[in-house]
Amino acid sequence: MTEKKRPLLDELKKGKWPSFVTEMEKSAATKPAVNTLLNLVERSFEEKRVHWKHGGIVGVRGYGGGVIGRYCDLPEEYPEVAEFHTIRVNQPSGWFYDSKAIRSLCDVWEKHGSGLTNMHGATGDAILLGTTTPHLQDCFNDLSDAGFDLGGSGSNLRTPSACCGPARCEYACFDTLDLCHHVTNKYQNELHRPMWPYKFKIKISGCPNDCTSSIARADLSIIGTWRDRIRVNQKAVAEYVDGGLPIKSAVLDYCPTKCISFDKEKKEINIDNENCTRCMHCISVMPKALRVGKEKGATLLLGGKATIVQSAFLGWVIKPFIKLDKEDGYQELHDLLEKIWEWWDENAKVRERIGELIYRKGMGEFLKATDLEPVPQMVHHPRANPYFFWYPEDFAAEKEAKEAKKEVAGSEVSE
Amino acid sequence: MANPYYAKTDIGPPNFWNMLPQVIKDNYGNWLYHEKVKPGVLKHVGETGDELYTVRVGSPRLLSIETLRWFADIADKYCDGHLRFTSRHNVEFLLADGTKVDALVDELEAAGWPVGGTGRSLKNLIHTQGWIHCHSAATDASGTVKAVMDDLYDYFKKDDLPAKLKISMACCLNMCGAVHCSDIAFVGVHRKIPKVDDYGVANGCEIPNVVASCPTGAIRPNPKAKSVTINEEKCMYCGNCYSVCPSLSIMDPENDGIAIFVGGKVSNTRKGPEFSKLVIPFIPNEPPRWDSLVVAIRNLVEIWVKNAKQGERYGEWIERIGWEKFFEVANLPFTDKHIDDFTFSVPTFRSTTQFKFTDKK
Numbered sequence: 001m002t003e004k005k006r007p008l009l010d011e012l013k014k015g016k017w018p019s020f021v022t023e024m025e026k027s028a029a030t031k032p033a034v035n036t037l038l039n040l041v042e043r044s045f046e047e048k049r050v051h052w053k054h055g056g057i058v059g060v061r062g063y064g065g066g067v068i069g070r071y072c073d074l075p076e077e078y079p080e081v082a083e084f085h086t087i088r089v090n091q092p093s094g095w096f097y098d099s100k101a102i103r104s105l106c107d108v109w110e111k112h113g114s115g116l117t118n119m120h121g122a123t124g125d126a127i128l129l130g131t132t133t134p135h136l137q138d139c140f141n142d143l144s145d146a147g148f149d150l151g152g153s154g155s156n157l158r159t160p161s162a163c164c165g166p167a168r169c170e171y172a173c174f175d176t177l178d179l180c181h182h183v184t185n186k187y188q189n190e191l192h193r194p195m196w197p198y199k200f201k202i203k204i205s206g207c208p209n210d211c212t213s214s215i216a217r218a219d220l221s222i223i224g225t226w227r228d229r230i231r232v233n234q235k236a237v238a239e240y241v242d243g244g245l246p247i248k249s250a251v252l253d254y255c256p257t258k259c260i261s262f263d264k265e266k267k268e269i270n271i272d273n274e275n276c277t278r279c280m281h282c283i284s285v286m287p288k289a290l291r292v293g294k295e296k297g298a299t300l301l302l303g304g305k306a307t308i309v310q311s312a313f314l315g316w317v318i319k320p321f322i323k324l325d326k327e328d329g330y331q332e333l334h335d336l337l338e339k340i341w342e343w344w345d346e347n348a349k350v351r352e353r354i355g356e357l358i359y360r361k362g363m364g365e366f367l368k369a370t371d372l373e374p375v376p377q378m379v380h381h382p383r384a385n386p387y388f389f390w391y392p393e394d395f396a397a398e399k400e401a402k403e404a405k406k407e408v409a410g411s412e413v414s415e
Numbered sequence: 416m417a418n419p420y421y422a423k424t425d426i427g428p429p430n431f432w433n434m435l436p437q438v439i440k441d442n443y444g445n446w447l448y449h450e451k452v453k454p455g456v457l458k459h460v461g462e463t464g465d466e467l468y469t470v471r472v473g474s475p476r477l478l479s480i481e482t483l484r485w486f487a488d489i490a491d492k493y494c495d496g497h498l499r500f501t502s503r504h505n506v507e508f509l510l511a512d513g514t515k516v517d518a519l520v521d522e523l524e525a526a527g528w529p530v531g532g533t534g535r536s537l538k539n540l541i542h543t544q545g546w547i548h549c550h551s552a553a554t555d556a557s558g559t560v561k562a563v564m565d566d567l568y569d570y571f572k573k574d575d576l577p578a579k580l581k582i583s584m585a586c587c588l589n590m591c592g593a594v595h596c597s598d599i600a601f602v603g604v605h606r607k608i609p610k611v612d613d614y615g616v617a618n619g620c621e622i623p624n625v626v627a628s629c630p631t632g633a634i635r636p637n638p639k640a641k642s643v644t645i646n647e648e649k650c651m652y653c654g655n656c657y658s659v660c661p662s663l664s665i666m667d668p669e670n671d672g673i674a675i676f677v678g679g680k681v682s683n684t685r686k687g688p689e690f691s692k693l694v695i696p697f698i699p700n701e702p703p704r705w706d707s708l709v710v711a712i713r714n715l716v717e718i719w720v721k722n723a724k725q726g727e728r729y730g731e732w733i734e735r736i737g738w739e740k741f742f743e744v745a746n747l748p749f750t751d752k753h754i755d756d757f758t759f760s761v762p763t764f765r766s767t768t769q770f771k772f773t774d775k776k
């Protein structure tokens with residue numbers, strides 16, 4: 001057999017950035033399928049088009065997701081990659097591994113697949129790239145024996161992910177890793193067995209820096225925050241200033257609410273915490289001097305999604321502050337989450353994300369269904385049109401209020 | 416062949432706690448502050464005074480098990496076996512002993528793994544599957560990313576940009592990944608309506624699903640052919656129908672290519688999150704090294720480096736000078752494509768007389 005030349009891909013072995021072609025060639029040394037894959041990709045580079053198609057449900061026993069079927073559209077010419085399925089493996093919270101776990105993952109994938117991985121996919125899973133249908137169950141068995149489980153795919157809960165949080169970040173306002181692990185384990189059924197209108201993603205960031213990009217990428221975005229005051233170490237502030245930090249241009253001027261003042265004499269700052277919107281800027285610039293507050297919790301935002309099918313949405317605030325209490329198993333969060341899922345499941349059309357459903361039905365209905373209070377923190381500004389609706393319950397409430405007032409007035413007279 | 420054994424289901428992921436290095440367990444939730452040691456190296460200090468060093472390495476995300484095992488060896492050699500990955504495809508080595516950092520960095524660099532991507536640097540380029548593994552890709556992911564990162568390599572290694580710079584790519588409008596809120600985003604785009612294969616549609620697709628899949632209502636049933644027709648005036652080439660029905664191929668090698676969006680961000684720092692906005696509607700596919708794309712992105716990066724104030728992310732810079740000025744500075748044509756005509760377009764129109772003139776030559 002003559003080795004096929006791959007001049008186009010060879011171009012991408014050049015340059016300083018680590019090359020995916022080099023990675024694929026490492027696998028190809030022991031896996032003939034990857035050599036075929038390289039030839040197929042070379043052909044895509046020549047023709048400027050993909051050679052993959054979709055279709056055929058594949059999976060493992062007991063699960064409705066976790067495996068994505070992938071087929072080559074030229075199976076006769078590239079038989080080794082005629083089937084080349086993807087397996088999503090649920091990552092440990094915060095993507096922390098030890099060498100033993102990495103090696104056991106590699107051993108399973110050496111035995112049952114192409115040896116190619118994505119560390120990690122955009123949802124958070126470790127992605128094992130390329131195997132055949134007969135290998136799927138055995139691969140899952142061995143993964144399971146090694147302590148790994150599959151992640152989500154299809155119309156289900158997608159694998160939740162979290163930033164490194166308290167493990168390595170002084171800004172973490174709650175235990176992101178524990179919450180992620182807890183939520184993932186509590187909703188294993190929702191994760192593995194698609195039965196919803198569409199997908200639902202949860203991402204968890206320990207502070208408003210939002211390192212998991214949750215506002216843009218998750219249906220439910222959980223972002224750490226605090227509601228008291230930024231802790232200030234004035235001595236460290238003075239050290240920053242003495243060290244040459246231009247505090248006015250680098251900190252004060254960037255504060256979006258202009259709520260910081262600086263006393264030049266004392267080299268002290270004063271933060272008007274009532275007006276601070278917790279944007280993290282000042283803390284990020286002076287991490288040694290400023291710390292997040294002590295009364296910590298999270299803001300919940302809902303509805304983020306990409307453009308397909310309606311426009312892209314960024315998640316919006318549905319609960320300005322929630323205490324995330326490890327001791328009671330995050331009960332308040334679970335109660336709310338289950339109400340949200342129930343309303344969505346009952347009302348959504350096929351492939352309608354929660355954000356799209358709220359857009360179609362209105363926030364008012366959503367808030368009623370989930371017993372959430374409307375608060376100004378939910379909007380940039382109130383509505384500017386006069387087209388709002390009144391419901392029988394509004395009038396009933398008005399009547400009740402009137403009567404209550406009368407009663408109070410009446411009782412005063414009788415006294 | 417029947418399987419003799421079925422694994423236990425629903426065991427969930429491995430417990431992260433068992434993966435943490437001792438210094439993290441000792442200081443969990445009690446970190447005091449962090450500082451940059453040098454590009455790619457962070458030092459976190461706990462309330463106890465303990466130190467944790469992080470060495471960040473860029474990766475192409477597509478990794479062989481050979482490389483993963485080598486990473487495991489490195490983690491054993493320097494970090495008592497501990498490592499992690501970040502949400503942007505980086506690998507991070509975690510160690511308590513600061514004296515080993517330089518040797519670790521040297522060994523990684525010598526093997527071709529770039530240490531960087533912290534602070535005011537170019538972050539690793541987050542991307543999707545492309546021609547290696549997806550059916551709807553309008554361009555390749557790994558190839559375009561490699562070409563762009565080779566060109567911008569020095570920005571990953573240094574941290575002297577005006578602010579952090581996040582570039583993302585998605586190979587089709589499905590945009591797996593947080594592409595639409597990046598400083599610079601490039602996205603594979605189709606430009607011709609799907610080709611209807613009547614026989615395939617009739618025999619392989621559920622017509623009500625296909626009709627319902629179109630966000631613009633461009634698809635109508637064609638009962639005569641037991642197929643569908645596509646209204647050319649309504650279709651905006653999203654490929655959503657192709658995702659539901661493979662007989663509506665939207666692949667078109669000569670006309671597929673890349674669009675570039677800029678000015679998005681996702682964090683809540685200063686101003687809140689923002690979508691990226693269209694600046695270059697089309698760049699043709701030029702494998703293997705996508706020269707026009709690389710040049711276009713370098714230009715976009717350089718005008719920001721030259722003009723932004725210290726601390727200004729891409730979108731913050733544009734907001735200060737105005738989009739009309741941006742097009743002037745970038746020397747990019749403004750076309751009908753740049754004016755939104757999809758859902759929610761009207762609020763993007765300028766309903767004030769305040770703007771800057773840019774045509775006085």
Ligand code: HEM
Nearest residue numbers: 070086121122123306308542543544548549589591592658
């Ligand atoms: C009609 C819409 C969509 C279609 C047809 C689609 C199709 C696909 C396919 C075929 C893959 C597998 C690629 C592979 O590994 O072989 C994939 C992966 C993925 N998709 Fe989508 N997708 C769609 C929408 C979305 C959306 C809306 C999101 C998220 C916001 C998303 C996120 C992902 C992620 C995270 C992956 C994992 C691959 C990676 O990390 O690069 N997809 N998608």
Ligand code: HEM
Nearest residue numbers: 162163164168169209210211284449501502503505682684
């Ligand atoms: C000085 C302040 C900051 C510190 C100490 C910090 C710390 C961190 C840490 C520890 C990570 C790794 C987290 C993980 O992937 O789990 C991270 C990642 C990230 N941070 Fe920050 N961050 C800071 C500021 C910011 C700001 C201001 C933004 C956004 C504007 C931001 C956006 C991100 C993003 C997008 C990631 C993912 C990056 C990657 O995975 O490579 N961070 N940050």
Ligand code: HEM
Nearest residue numbers: 381382383384385386387388389390761762765766767768
């Ligand atoms: C359902 C909604 C509205 C109704 C029924 C309504 C009705 C009217 C009526 C009857 C007039 C007097 C016309 C006349 O003098 O001949 C008027 C004038 C006007 N309305 Fe409205 N209006 C509505 C909403 C709005 C809104 C939302 C705005 C602006 C945001 C607006 C701005 C004006 C202005 C500027 C005038 C002219 C006032 C003047 O000549 O001094 N209207 N409107």
Ligand code: HEM
Nearest residue numbers: 216217306307308588589590592593594595596679690691
């Ligand atoms: C041309 C317009 C765009 C299209 C067609 C598009 C399409 C998509 C699609 C299909 C997804 C998968 C999302 C899902 O349903 O979960 C997605 C995700 C996303 N898009 Fe976009 N998008 C567009 C523009 C943007 C823009 C302008 C931004 C940001 C400023 C953006 C940010 C995101 C983010 C953050 C995700 C989440 C990805 C994830 O879940 O991993 N998109 N987009």
Ligand code: HEM
Nearest residue numbers: 054055056057058067068069153154155657658659660661
């Ligand atoms: C041409 C037609 C098809 C297209 C374009 C298409 C597209 C997609 C897309 C975009 C995803 C989303 C992947 C993700 O976000 O995770 C997906 C997933 C999937 N599709 Fe298809 N699909 C097609 C046909 C089929 C057919 C015919 C089947 C089965 C008979 C099928 C089974 C699946 C399965 C099992 C998944 C994994 C669930 C998931 O990850 O969402 N697909 N498909």
Ligand code: SF4
Nearest residue numbers: 163169172206207211
């Ligand atoms: S989101 Fe906040 S708490 Fe989490 S890693 Fe990023 S900066 Fe730290």
Ligand code: SF4
Nearest residue numbers: 255276277279280282
């Ligand atoms: S966190 Fe933001 S809003 Fe609050 S004081 Fe600091 S810079 Fe100002």
Ligand code: SF4
Nearest residue numbers: 544549552586587591
């Ligand atoms: S962005 Fe599109 S082409 Fe790329 S992996 Fe996602 S669905 Fe496939």
Ligand code: SF4
Nearest residue numbers: 629650651653654656
């Ligand atoms: S490509 Fe998109 S817009 Fe065009 S017909 Fe298909 S679903 Fe409709």
